[in-house]
Amino acid sequence: MLLHKKYLKYKTKYLLLKNQIGGNLKRILKEINEIKDKPIPGVQVKDLDEVDEKGCSGYKLNLYIDGPTGTFYEGGIFIFEVVFPKDYPFMEPKFKLMNRIFHPNFNEGRIWIKKLAQKRSFPEFSLSECWNVSTTISDVINIIIELLKNPDTLENIGTIVNHDALILFNTNKDEYNKMVKDYIQRFAKKPEE
Numbered sequence: 001m002l003l004h005k006k007y008l009k010y011k012t013k014y015l016l017l018k019n020q021i022g023g024n025l026k027r028i029l030k031e032i033n034e035i036k037d038k039p040i041p042g043v044q045v046k047d048l049d050e051v052d053e054k055g056c057s058g059y060k061l062n063l064y065i066d067g068p069t070g071t072f073y074e075g076g077i078f079i080f081e082v083v084f085p086k087d088y089p090f091m092e093p094k095f096k097l098m099n100r101i102f103h104p105n106f107n108e109g110r111i112w113i114k115k116l117a118q119k120r121s122f123p124e125f126s127l128s129e130c131w132n133v134s135t136t137i138s139d140v141i142n143i144i145i146e147l148l149k150n151p152d153t154l155e156n157i158g159t160i161v162n163h164d165a166l167i168l169f170n171t172n173k174d175e176y177n178k179m180v181k182d183y184i185q186r187f188a189k190k191p192e193e
Helices: 002-018 023-037 137-149 163-171 173-187
Strands: 043-053 056-066 077-085 094-097
Touching: 023 043, 023 056, 023 137, 056 137, 077 137, 163 173
Parallel strands: none
Antiparallel strands: 043 056, 056 077, 077 094
């Protein structure tokens, strides 16, 4: 653990020097440090890296979110890749679920969260519901945790990305729970400590 902290410290210094402490990197590091200073229970932030793929450059990190206690998702660990664009925080980061989950609002890497939508793309949403420069990664993490506790089952614009999960959630909670537990066992099982 100590070695990992030293590695992150030197890697952070390297990124800062390489990028002349760019504004978006400062903001990203500030948000990561806030998560470390005031940890969100069941959340780990790992591996801030520079990324330059498909003409998109920026930074990425991995989030590990434990399934909340007392929910269908308890016992699972869900890995999200977060890619920050160069113009972050003016543009929203891209969240991708790296393992599989049976959930109405998550499916095959895709997630639907209003907070990650651009107001110009969804004029019917209020500005406070969409991504804006004051939104933080902690805000999005808390929304993800809330969705794991209480899936959004209203068929609002784009909120449902897994209709099979929605139907089962609304019609047969026991069968839904079996499917969730099966997915956790196969794709998101938390390692034994």
